[in-house]
Amino acid sequence: MTDILSMTEQELRHFLEDNGMKPFRASQIFHYLYKENIWKWQDMRLLPQKDRDYLQEKAPLYIPEVVSRLEAPDGTVKLLLRLFDGHTVETVLMRHPYGNSICLSSQVGCAVNCAFCASAKNGFVRNLTTGEMISQLLAFRKYVTSDLHSIVLMGTGEPLLNYDAVIKFMRLIHEKNTFYLGYRNMTLSTSGIVPRMYDLAAEEMPITLAVSLHAPTDELRRKIMPIAERYPLKQVLEAADHYFQETGRKVTFEYILIKDVNCNPNCARKLIELLGGKNILINAIPINDNYDVGLYRPGQKAMRDFVETLQHHGLSVTLRHEMGSKIQAACGQLRIKHLNT
Template sequence: MVNVFDMTKLQLEEFLETYNIKKFRASQIFQYIYKQGITDWDDMILLPKKDRELLQEKAPIYFPEVMDRLESSDGRTVKLLLRMADGNTVESVMMKHDYGNSICVSTQVGCSVKCVFCASAKNGFIRNLTAGEMIVQLLAFKKQVTPELHSLVLMGTGEPLLNYENVLRFLHMIHEKETFYMGYRNITLSTAGIVPRMYDLAEEGIPITLAVSLHAPTTDIRKELMPIANTYPLEEVIMAADNYFVKTGRKVTYEYILVKNVNCSIACAEMLTRIMKGKNILINIIPINDNYDVGLRKPSQMEINRFFSYLQKQGLNVTLRKEMGSQIQAACGQLRIKRENI
């Protein structure tokens, strides 16, 4: 089935020409969709009625139904659960920061990486999302919440680098002037560390920020949280991240979820310092929320502060993430799991 959200403007022009529709109509259609948020052929009244009817027949638009919408009490986090055409549901989150609105997009339905702390992995991998299914997540916020989109993070459900082609296509599409005109420097892709694809991404010539979910200072500790560490040892992940910096000039961010009795000791902080010292990187510390289902607990405030201060004193560039959205189940996959009871 042809999906207009999967098409670049050039592809839409070619598609229209096969049905003898003037190619300048592609600009009008893109204006309707991306500037006005209109996603129904019937409402694109600048198009001749016969063209609208033809498009309705040849390329019917399915726009996701909003199954659920949650908003934090301070209004700074909004989460949408969207129903795709095949009935699968996908979560997306908007966070309103002082510098602008950031959207967290899902790239897959479910996830095969199976990090133990992650709700998305609970029911395994179902399928990849197309570029168009990522585009509609942005459009849904544009329609439902605000047209002001500042930045994008690929940190929702799924491992973006395991859906490489579609994610790349999506990034190229949203960068276009006719769509969201999203600067590459305003985009962050988060990966669990799919080493070969990290090298590929470094060669793409798109200066997005790479965020690596490290979560441990050794491969053995990492294996407790992320089974992917059995495939890609920590040293290889860091080498691939170093290469990304060399090739793109973009500072890599390391995400480090802090878990009681697993990776929050001073010994872990020391090991992390040894690996990271001298690198031009950012380490983002994220205390986990208690998750009794899988036996992971949040460290005490004293442990969190001790770990954070140790890294700071060693001169590492480190931040402690302030929690956003925990009251509305903003951790990836939680809303979908709750809704579908999976």
């Protein structure tokens, strides 16, 4: 199937020309898609009828259907979207004081299988196309009344295991004729796929790189992130240092706080040994209670003590305000609920 939403305007020009249409129609089509939110060929009135009919048949546009929509009191909106082949993905809109941010999925399911993550529980299904990532942004157009401020690739999937489609997606939404989003307003979160972190550093795309750390030692990290067997901490940290050197962008380390696992004075001490003196940020994230796997959020005092210990030793740490936790906003929860019904 021809996937128009995965194309740059230049690629669309070639496609139109190769199929007997005028290449200049590409800019009209981009205007309809990205500026006027018109996603039906027959509604693109500037196109000749025969072009509309041809495109309708050969390159049908598919904007995912909203299967389920949840809204939290803080304005967070979570959509479960059905893709053209019936698989579903989650997309979350977060409303911050500085603007709207959308958290996107990059894969259906995930092979990385982190212990605390609902996304991985039914395994990896397939990669999303660039167009399917674009269409997650388009699906939110009716909820976002002001401009999109940022996107985060932190939904379902390991973005660096869908490398080419993700890179193309970020380049495409940076274009003036689409979302015109600055690279500095894009964040990619990885579980630490070391070779691809080096590739990303060479892309000349100064996005924010967030690395899921979640433990200060390989031994503990392997228990909650099986990918740590393949990429030990030393390699992950070297790749993160390299990213900073190449792009000048501070790397964020995500650290999910789990009761009786990694939120204690011993872990704080080891984390200080590991990261002390580095020019990085740490994002501490309280886990949502997960009864299926028996992982729970620590008490407020334990979390505060942990964070303050790190800060006291000069580390730059923020305790993330959990948005939308009342609407199954944790990665994958809504999709799992849908699969089980």
